[in-house]
Amino acid sequence: MLSTLDYLNLVVAVAVVATYVYVAYAAFGIRRTLAGGVYRRQALGVCLIALTFAADYLSNFLPYSGILGFLSTAAFYAMALVLLYWVDSSILASRRTDPLFRDTLRWNRIRPAVWVCEISSIIVPFALFIYYSFVSVATIPDFVNNLLNYIFAVPIYIAALAGVLVMPMAARRSRDSTLRKHLEWFFVFIATQLVLQGGVDQIFFSGSVSAYNLVDGIALIVGLYPLYRSAKGLVPLYKFDVEKAAEMGEVAETAQGIPSLSYRWKQRTK
Amino acid sequence: MHPMASTGITDLDKLLLGEGYPDRSAILVTGAPGIGKEALCYWFTRSGLLQGDFCLYVTRLATREVLKDARAFGLDFESRVPLWIAREGGEIPYDYSDLAKLSFSIKEVLRKNSGRRMRVVTDVFSPLLLMNPPENIFRFLSQLTADIKQYDAVLLATLEDGMHTTQVITAMQALFDGVLELRVYEEGLSYVPILKVRKMMGVPPLPGYFSFSFTKTGMELGAYAKHT
Numbered sequence: 001m002l003s004t005l006d007y008l009n010l011v012v013a014v015a016v017v018a019t020y021v022y023v024a025y026a027a028f029g030i031r032r033t034l035a036g037g038v039y040r041r042q043a044l045g046v047c048l049i050a051l052t053f054a055a056d057y058l059s060n061f062l063p064y065s066g067i068l069g070f071l072s073t074a075a076f077y078a079m080a081l082v083l084l085y086w087v088d089s090s091i092l093a094s095r096r097t098d099p100l101f102r103d104t105l106r107w108n109r110i111r112p113a114v115w116v117c118e119i120s121s122i123i124v125p126f127a128l129f130i131y132y133s134f135v136s137v138a139t140i141p142d143f144v145n146n147l148l149n150y151i152f153a154v155p156i157y158i159a160a161l162a163g164v165l166v167m168p169m170a171a172r173r174s175r176d177s178t179l180r181k182h183l184e185w186f187f188v189f190i191a192t193q194l195v196l197q198g199g200v201d202q203i204f205f206s207g208s209v210s211a212y213n214l215v216d217g218i219a220l221i222v223g224l225y226p227l228y229r230s231a232k233g234l235v236p237l238y239k240f241d242v243e244k245a246a247e248m249g250e251v252a253e254t255a256q257g258i259p260s261l262s263y264r265w266k267q268r269t270k
Numbered sequence: 271m272h273p274m275a276s277t278g279i280t281d282l283d284k285l286l287l288g289e290g291y292p293d294r295s296a297i298l299v300t301g302a303p304g305i306g307k308e309a310l311c312y313w314f315t316r317s318g319l320l321q322g323d324f325c326l327y328v329t330r331l332a333t334r335e336v337l338k339d340a341r342a343f344g345l346d347f348e349s350r351v352p353l354w355i356a357r358e359g360g361e362i363p364y365d366y367s368d369l370a371k372l373s374f375s376i377k378e379v380l381r382k383n384s385g386r387r388m389r390v391v392t393d394v395f396s397p398l399l400l401m402n403p404p405e406n407i408f409r410f411l412s413q414l415t416a417d418i419k420q421y422d423a424v425l426l427a428t429l430e431d432g433m434h435t436t437q438v439i440t441a442m443q444a445l446f447d448g449v450l451e452l453r454v455y456e457e458g459l460s461y462v463p464i465l466k467v468r469k470m471m472g473v474p475p476l477p478g479y480f481s482f483s484f485t486k487t488g489m490e491l492g493a494y495a496k497h498t
Contacts, residue, residue, distance in 0.1 A: 025459075033454045033463040035484050037342050039304025097303055097433065099366065099397035101330055101357060175400050176303055178432040235302045236432055237456045240464075240479070250466075250477050 005210040012217035013058065019224050020054035027231040034235065038092045045086030046186075046231045052079040053193070057220055060213045066133060073129055077122045080155035084118050087163040090170070090183065097176035104170040114162055121154040163190075178236050185230035192223040275389060275424040277310065278317030281491040285467065285480065291448060292472045296415040296425040298443060301452030305463060307428040309484055310450070311391045312340040314426050315352055318389040325352035326379050328392035330366070332358035344486035352391070353379060364394065366401045369410050376414060380421050388423035390414075395442070396430040404438050411445050447471035452482075464494055 002010075024047045031043035056079045059072035091107050103109070125148055132140045140148075171183045196219030205211040274289035283290045291297050291314075299307045311327075318325045329336055333356045337347055354360030355375055362375050372394075380388060399407050418425045429442055431453075443449045449468035454461050463483070467476040481494040 029459075029461045030454070033461045034304045035306030035309050035343075036304030037339070093303070097430065099330075099400040101397075175433045176430065178302060235305065235454050237461065238453050240455045240457070245479070250479070 003210070005208075005214060009061075009210060009214050009217065012214060012221065013061070016057055016217050016220045017054055020050045020220065020227075023224065023228050023231050024048070024050040026228065027234065030231065030234045036096075038089055038096060039234070041089035042086065042093050043231075043234050045082060045089050046227075046234065048082035049079075049086055050227060050231070052082050053220060055079070057213075057216055060216060069133065070129065073126065077126065077155055080159050081118065081122070083156065084114070084159035084162060086186075087159055087167060088115075090179075090186075091162075091166050093179060094167075094170035094174040094176075094183075097179060098170075098173040099175055100173070102173055104173060105166050107166050107170070114158065118155055118158050121151065121158060125151055178233060182230050182233035185226045185233055188226035189223045189230060192226065193219055196222060275314075275323075275387075276317045276321070278313030278315075279310070279488040281482075281489060282310075285476065285491060286470060287473055291424050291426070292470065293422065293424060294419045295447040295471045296411075296418055296427070296445070297448040297450065297470075298427050298429055298446040299450045299452065300429045300431055300439065300443070302431045302454070303433075305431075305452045305454065306482075306484055306489075307430075307452060308336075308339060308393060309343050309489065311393065311426055311428060312343055312345050313488060314389065315391050316340075316345050316347070316350075318387075319347070319350040319352065321387075324383040324386045324388045326355065326376065326388065326390045327352040328355040328364065328372075328376065328390065328394055329360075330357055330364060330394050330397050332356060333360055334358075343484060366394070366397055369398070369402060369406060373410055373413055377417055380417050380423060384421050386422070388421060390418065390423060390425045391427075392425070393428045395427050396433050399434055399438060399442075404441070408441060408445060411442070415445065415447075443468065448473075455479075462494065465491060 027043050027047035027050065031040050031047065034040045034043060052075065055075040059075040062068040062072045064072060088111055091104060091111075095101060095103065095107075128140075128144060128148060132138070132144070167183065171180055174180060197216050200215060200219075205215050274286075274292055276290040277283050277286065299310050301307045315325050315327060327336065331339075333354050336356070340347060353362075355362040355364050355372070357364050362379075365371060376390065380390075395407065395411070398410070414425065417423075427446070429439065431439075434442075448470040451466045451468050453464050453466070455464050462481050465480045465482045466478075467473075470476065479494040480491045482489050482491050484490075
């Protein structure tokens with residue numbers, strides 16, 4: 001029998017999946033309009049972040065062992081990987097719009113090392129998890145368990161550290177107002193997740209799994225708007241007003257490829 | 271003397287009455303970072319090199335970065351390369367703080383190759399405008415366009431959207447003979463990159479908006495909303 005909290009969790013989970021898939025779709029749509037490799041990677045990063053944050057939240061409902069535990073761990077590490085992917089591409093994009101083209105904290109030189117650290121810090125716990133879950137019949141020794149506790153979250157710390165140390169300086173050096181706005185909204189998104197998912201739920205709701213998951217879901221819903229604005233802030237977006245364009249003599253009243261849905265709706269209802 | 275300089279992109283040539291940018295003209299491409307302004311520069315340079323024109327590429331990047339970017343669009347400058355004024359790896363070093371030297375270097379290159387048809391491509395105006403008073407850049411540009419008109423040359427320059435005030439962008443557009451605008455328009459749930467020819471010397475006003483996409487063979491244009 002499901003409790004009220006379980007029903008609430010179900011509603012929140014459906015809302016999170018639907019809205020985050022839409023944000024991912026928006027970011028991917030913008031990626032398709034871009035030609036520059038760094039900017040396309042940045043847009044893809046936002047798209048994957050929306051998907052992996054939703055996937056990581058859904059993995060809260062999975063057990064922590066066996067194949068489902070494997071999927072749950074994979075979702076967490078995928079989130080860490082795409083976060084670093086976005087940080088990396090955003091720093092490179094910031095450099096492109098720095099008039100002095102400065103290499104902030106020598107990021108271009110250290111980024112291969114950062115990626116090596118990130119990938120190795122994922123491989124080690126993953127290998128231990130797979131070994132003790134699927135290969136070895138022995139239970140996990142205490143020292144391995146302790147080690148896993150310490151190194152489990154390292155990939156996310158690496159991504160966060162790269163973002164916290166290099167990103168603000170790179171953003172300040174960039175003179176692109178669109179990129180800055182994108183980064184500001186993304187910062188608001190990450191801040192809401194850190195406060196709610198990394199603080200409030202752990203401090204007040206760690207006793208109840210359902211309440212804990214509910215707070216995580218609400219955190220993602222709170223973070224939805226900033227993430228959406230961040231995705232739409234990847235490039236300046238313009239609205240095409242065919243009536244205004246026709247007035248200016250730029251298109252005929254019977255213009256082809258009339259773009260906006262609202263315009264089509266207005267025409268239909270005239 | 272050639273009347274026009276091919277853009278290197280068949281669809282864009284067709285749009286500009288079948289031949290390309292007018293000779294002895296300065297063309298500006300504006301748009302957000304990453305939208306594909308540089309791709310127009312790469313295709314224009316490659317087209318010039320293939321036709322035997324002398325090409326000068328003035329960039330704020332290192333030459334290897336430009337070559338890497340160009341390769342991503344399917345262009346390889348390995349066999350035929352332009353003359354570079356670049357931050358790194360070029361024949362002449364680029365220094366944003368010494369406008370007089372930059373102006374002199376470009377003028378010298380144009381003078382030395384005055385017997386040939388020339389193409390000058392540059393992405394330095396945005397950083398120059400950010401690092402110098404706009405009036406200085408307007409003077410520098412006026413001098414450059416005067417040189418372009420004196421020789422058999424075409425200048426193609428890019429300007430980043432979102433990095434300058436509207437006044438600066440309008441003033442820059444006024445100083446060029448042709449202006450292409452690349453923008454992303456929101457259409458319901460989708461996003462469409464659109465090219466608009468704001469003005470073009472010697473070409474009647476081109477009403478219409480054209481959606482575009484880049485392929486390994488160039489740029490494909492399609493009528494988005496046009497005069498019918």
